[in-house]
Every structure is written in C-alpha cells, then in structure tokens.
Amino acid sequence: MNIETQLIHAGNTTDAATGSVNVPIYQTSTYAQVSLTENNGYLYARADNPTRHALERLIAELEEGHKGFAFASGLAAINSVLALFGQGDTILTSDNLYGGTYRMFHQVYSRFGLNVNVVDTTDIEAVRAAFEVSNSIRAIYIESPSNPLLDVSDIEAIAKIAHQHDALLIVDNTFMSPYLQKPLNLGADIVLHSATKYLSGHSDLLAGLVVTKSEALSEQIAFLQNSLGGILSPNDSFLLIRGIKTLAVRLDRTLVNTQLFLDYLRQSKQVKQLYHPTLPSHPNHGIFLKQTKGNIGLISFELTSDVNIDQFLSGLSIITLAVSLGGVESLICNPASTTHAVYPEEERNRIGLANHLLRISIGIEYGEDLVEDFDQALQQAIIK
Structure with a gap:
C-alpha cells in the first residue's frame, strides 16, 4: 500500500463499535471494570486511551516500526526517550540541534549524570573517532536535516557505526515526516517527531511522537510513557489523526x-x-x-x-x-x-x-x- 493511502487508512482508525469512519474522542479518565480481575482492555487513561492508541498505531505503520507512542509535546517525547539512559551513560549528539533539545541535553539531563558529547555527525569519520575515545556511548542522537542549518547526516552509515558498538541511533524526523524519509528503514532504532509541525499541519496543537523498531524498546518506552505521564490528550490525538490524513x-x-x-x-x-x-x-x-x-x-x-x-x-x-x-x-x-x-x-x-x-x-x-x-x-x- 502506498503511503498516500496509508495516511488515510492506516492504524485502524475506523470505530469498530459504531462504524464511524473517524475514531471517536474518548474523553474519559477511567474505565469501568468487569470485575476485580477483568476489564475491557482499558484501566486508566494515562496508560490507555482508544483515541490515542489509534494515533499510535497510525504513526507506527507510517514509519514502518514496531510500536508508536504519543506525547503532549515534542519535548515530552524526547524526555521519555532520554529517560532510557542513566548516570554515566554518554549520548553523542549533532552539533546543530533544535534549541529545546540542546537545553534538555545540556541543562537538564547533564544534572543527572548523563554525559553529552557533541560532534559534527555529517562527518562519518568524526562519528567513528568519537567511539574510539569513549566506551560509554549508548546512543547517537541526530536531526537530519538539522534545525536550522539543514545539515544532512548519513543515517545508514551512522546506524552501522552505532550498532557496531551496541549503541542506539535516535533520529528526529520532524523536518521530513514519514512521507519524505523513513529513518527506521535506514537503520535507526527510534524515530521522534514534533508532531506539532508537518504531521498536524495546521498550527493548532502540540504533540510529540515516538516510534520504536524493536519489541524490547517498545516495552521500555511504554513503561516510561506511563511512568512519566506526558501523554497526548484524546482531543489532540483526534486532531492529529485528522491532520495526518492530508x-x-x-x-x-x-x-x-x-x-x-x-x-x-x-x-x-x-x-x-x-x-x-x-x-x-x-x-x-x-x-x-x-x-x-x-x-x-x-x-x-x-x-x-x-x-x-x-x-x-x-x-x-x-x-x-x-x-x-x-x-x-x-x-x-x-x-x-x-x-x-x-x-x-x-x-x-x-x-x-x-x-x-x-x-x-x-x-x-x-x-x-x-x-x-x-x-x-x-x-x-x-x-x-
């Protein structure tokens, strides 16, 4: 199926209960249980919401990943991804990143003992050399193209280097969207979006999306999404699905x-x-x-x-x-x-x-x- 068709029909966004061609806005904080040990698949809205889940299935299919996750903003999505790492870990980042991302790395997570090494990721030899001087690099974080200088990093080549050293490659795909670029197919492990931008397309909401490549990463991000709580609301999930269609x-x-x-x-x-x-x-x-x-x-x-x-x-x-x-x-x-x-x-x-x-x-x-x-x-x- 071509992506033009997927944008409209992927993710099973039709409502099974009524046949509505648009998934309803499930505006609820909690769900009635059948018994002490049984429910209908939903318990509490922070962890589970049908409207948000429809969006998450949609973005996972568009990026050809294992699972998608929706957050209240792009930075909330980045926060949950960075929470995969701990004190003493090192993240290699591009030298040209969105200011909010730079701030999170250098002014927030650095206080918790996360090391940040900055390198020109358009220079493959510089990326390779960074691993030679540090054995604590757990991930490479890039924007490609970058904000705002539109530098382009070779995703496939960087992924190979990262995986040779058991590190992850995280790609912010905001500027391209899955319509123009699919980093997971090039070897990335996690894709991020500020869905506020092209995916929404109407300057009327804030949202962040994460798509993981493997089941193991999906389990970790699901845990962090529920634990940190920065989820996307049902109404904004509905609006984002609508925006993605066009x-x-x-x-x-x-x-x-x-x-x-x-x-x-x-x-x-x-x-x-x-x-x-x-x-x-x-x-x-x-x-x-x-x-x-x-x-x-x-x-x-x-x-x-x-x-x-x-x-x-x-x-x-x-x-x-x-x-x-x-x-x-x-x-x-x-x-x-x-x-x-x-x-x-x-x-x-x-x-x-x-x-x-x-x-x-x-x-x-x-x-x-x-x-x-x-x-x-x-x-x-x-x-x-």
Whole structure:
C-alpha cells in the first residue's frame, strides 16, 4: 500500500463499535471494570486511551516500526526517550540541534549524570573517532536535516557505526515526516517527531511522537510513557489523526512552492547565503537525495548587509513572523533570537548559526503570492 493511502487508512482508525469512519474522542479518565480481575482492555487513561492508541498505531505503520507512542509535546517525547539512559551513560549528539533539545541535553539531563558529547555527525569519520575515545556511548542522537542549518547526516552509515558498538541511533524526523524519509528503514532504532509541525499541519496543537523498531524498546518506552505521564490528550490525538490524513497533499503543494521560492532566492542579489539540501552546492546534497524523496519545505538564508532586517520582516503581509513550521501557512523566524536563543553565542558562531540567519517554512498558499510578498518587503527594506 502506498503511503498516500496509508495516511488515510492506516492504524485502524475506523470505530469498530459504531462504524464511524473517524475514531471517536474518548474523553474519559477511567474505565469501568468487569470485575476485580477483568476489564475491557482499558484501566486508566494515562496508560490507555482508544483515541490515542489509534494515533499510535497510525504513526507506527507510517514509519514502518514496531510500536508508536504519543506525547503532549515534542519535548515530552524526547524526555521519555532520554529517560532510557542513566548516570554515566554518554549520548553523542549533532552539533546543530533544535534549541529545546540542546537545553534538555545540556541543562537538564547533564544534572543527572548523563554525559553529552557533541560532534559534527555529517562527518562519518568524526562519528567513528568519537567511539574510539569513549566506551560509554549508548546512543547517537541526530536531526537530519538539522534545525536550522539543514545539515544532512548519513543515517545508514551512522546506524552501522552505532550498532557496531551496541549503541542506539535516535533520529528526529520532524523536518521530513514519514512521507519524505523513513529513518527506521535506514537503520535507526527510534524515530521522534514534533508532531506539532508537518504531521498536524495546521498550527493548532502540540504533540510529540515516538516510534520504536524493536519489541524490547517498545516495552521500555511504554513503561516510561506511563511512568512519566506526558501523554497526548484524546482531543489532540483526534486532531492529529485528522491532520495526518492530508499530509501528502499538503507537502506536495509545499514542495512545489519551495522550488519556486528557491528559484527566486537563488537569483536575488540580496541573498548572500542560502541553505537547502537540494542545491548542488550543499555539501550533503548526494546523501540527502539518497535517503529522502528529494526535497524539504524549509529554507534558511542570510540577507546582505544593505537590507534592514527589521523593516523587511515588518513589511511582510502574507508570510507570518512566528516560530514553528510545517503548517499550511508560511512562517519566517530568526533562530538566533527564538528557537536557538538558548545556545551560547560562541556556540552559535562555532556551528555557523549567524545572528541574522532567517528560516522560512513554506506553506500551501499560491506560490507566486508568496514570492511577491517576500520581494516587495525586501525591496522596501534595502538601505539606499
């Protein structure tokens, strides 16, 4: 079955009791037991909810994994995955991660004795060398493409290195979704999503998803999900299922608009640096094409010094200045002052995250309107 069909029909989301083509919102905290020793498969909503379970079956099938788990936010999902590890364990991470993930590693879990080693995971030899100097690495955590510089790591190659050393590979697949990339099929052990983004697609909920590759990992994440309690609500589970149904048509339109926007930006004299892995000049271009469907709806860029950035941003009328991404509307943000403000400035400088870098999430508006909106704001902001 093609994924376009799976998005709508996977996960058995039809209600068996009534025939409803949409799974109902089971808005309950507890369930009546048949007897002291028997129930109908549900006991308490933190551990079990039919609406959430329908979503979890859906994402597991889409990612071709063993089991899925739904959480109240992307960070809640990451929290439960990091809770797999303990004091003295080392996690190898990319040097370019979402700021909230960076904060969790370096300001939360480091206090509990979890060691974090940062490496450029686009450099396979650097990943291999990290294992030569440490025998406590239990996992590698990557975003591919990364936020916001869109660096691409070779998932298959990193998975092989990790498994040679009995370590896990954890991949944040938020930027791609299972429609464009399937890390488990490339060797990853755990896939994460901030489902707030492309999977929801409408900027109307917070959610996180985890998909595991093996039964053993599924049992551990299920225990942590119930123990830590950061579950997704029934209502948001329902909305997320609804959002996922249109993922293919939304992304297809987004990617057409992205190409149109890229063509414009490549020709603009006011764009001094452009980050997008479909560009032949991108250092990881070949790897990106090898492990994905070949495109992504995000673009990062820097404007020339003769552009007043504040005036440019305030001059946009269709594209919205806001954090987040993956919605039907186009959004633009400055990562250094928002999503990555937690990074020390010297660290941002080290990884090449410029203070004036902008990241745009392309939506499904009429593409020419987006280009015209961007261009008129840019022209007005050029310093004469």
